[in-house]
Amino acid sequence: MTTSLLDEDRVFQICFVTDDVQKSAKWFSDLTGKPIPPEGKAADPEEAKAIYNGMPAAVGCRIIMFEFGNIDFEFLQPGPEKAPGAIC
Numbered sequence: 001m002t003t004s005l006l007d008e009d010r011v012f013q014i015c016f017v018t019d020d021v022q023k024s025a026k027w028f029s030d031l032t033g034k035p036i037p038p039e040g041k042a043a044d045p046e047e048a049k050a051i052y053n054g055m056p057a058a059v060g061c062r063i064i065m066f067e068f069g070n071i072d073f074e075f076l077q078p079g080p081e082k083a084p085g086a087i088c
């Protein structure tokens with residue numbers, strides 16, 4: 001039995017949680033020279049059907065994803081609902 005967390009030695013996505021997705025995306029755009037992609041969001045509550053502590057939870061987040069040939073860099077801003085970002 002293997003104790004490795006990953007089956008392969010590849011990373012496909014890195015997610016940074018931030019309190020200002022636009023500010024973080026601008027910083028990353030300036031750093032890499034890539035244009036800021038369109039902003040996305042979490043699924044609507046009816047579609048997400050999130051559960052937190054056994055109860056239905058409204059969750060949300062703003063997302064900006066920079067795509068490179070071999071890896072995606074995601075910037076995620078939880079909220080505005082008062083729920084843990086991990087639900088998003």
